[in-house]
Amino acid sequence: MRPLKIKFILAFARFYGVAPLVRGIVYVFSYLTVPLAELFLIYMITKGEFVKFAVDGGLITVIASNGLAFIADFAFLRLELKIQDLLVATEISAGDYILALTFSNLIYSSPGILTYVALAIIYHLLNPFNFFPVFMTLLILLLNTSAIGFFIGSLISHVRYSWGIGAIAGTLLTILPPVYYPYYLLPHVIFELIYPLPTTLASILIQNFTGLVKTSLVVQSFTVLVVETVVFYYLSIRFSRWVSK
């Protein structure tokens, strides 16, 4: 296995993660608007009863949106700016590029992540004992959704499609699944259908780790999430358009 281009990943993170964070702060808030709006709505509708689910859900949404933002990012960098072509003709591989963008977006969305981590601590959802499993689940979710984002983004033929597809993917993966509410509220058939979605799996795990639900699906969900991530990552590198055909 070839070594990762750590220097490149760091320089790319400065280029595409730190630069927008310090010079385009308005975009940073875009990561926060949907989860904060959901938090407000859920607080109002449930009179505060489900607010902890909304905080867990916000954390999952910020991370998943990060990965799904790749759909637009990859399409934009490939089709409009031609940055992908520029990098194809270097020593960088598709895997380096995905990780560089993942890291960049992680930096870029760090205010959103920190906000939700703070909320999770305030609401006693996050503590030293569950920090590691929650962190690992979110990290795997990030890699998973990044791979999905890269795969879809690399196949888009015109950048104008990327915004719409990104928005649809965002809704399908962060609003409909039991991200902001407990999974057991779903009818069994629907739950079976959406169970394999990475956000459903991550949600079951995090709601369990933070003490909101008790479930026997932890090991199974974690295994499926890891396997899915490996498969999506492989597919994204194997079948996405890095070199044009």
Next chain:
Amino acid sequence: MLETVNLTKRYNDGTTALDHVSFSTNAKSISILGRNGAGKTTLTRILSTQLLPTEGTALIEGYDVVKDAKKVRKIIASIPQESHPVGFATPFEHLLMYLTARGFSLSEASQLTRKTLKEIGLWEVKDKPSDLLSGGMKRKIFVAMALASSAEVILLDEPTVGLDPYSRTEVWSVLKESDVKLVLTTHYMEEAEELSDEVVLLHKGKLIAKGSVKELLSKFENKVRVEGIGDLLVGKLRISYVDREEAVKYLGKYIVKPITLEDLFIIYSGETLED
């Protein structure tokens, strides 16, 4: 240095962008010329390992661009046509990112970035978000990336589009001073004359002429261009090429000009169009 054998590219929509193009050259710098849709960018992208050919082979410094793509990528730097900088990132950040992608350490990349930005006239704006730069300066960022790369061969697709004459001359001077081998596509005939030892003329995906500017011009050394008469129609302008001795007949009535590389382009592509 550069060789193509029956290089062909057919896209999924049936368009043949390159049609069995074969040539080889040892020239230090070559320009690929052709009208829009001639296949220049397709050829450059294949040579840059960004696009797979349908048939045929292409070699750069003896390495096959498909089979030895990794080796090719170590020795080339390629700047795509219509590449644009990321708006919120600065010229400095662009070069640093690109040089680390080419394998330089962060400190080496940083040093090379400083040196090149000074050379190419971007030092004053090195920390400005590229959104705030002029079109010419944005283009220069990419030329700077290629020049800083220490690549053996630089492929530049339309490197000076959008640059004012001063900036263009600035870029040319830097390119001419460098020891690097150049492959560039351009619409500017003066750019090709200024920077290239050889030119390759493409028309509708086919190679129609190749040679040094001097060689190609020598075939027409006794000719002059007369504007206003003739069968060759470029837009609404009628052009003919006549022997120098006959030129006197047209003086005063029509515009008579010496042959330039632009005329070669018109003659070759025009003849093919007539076919």
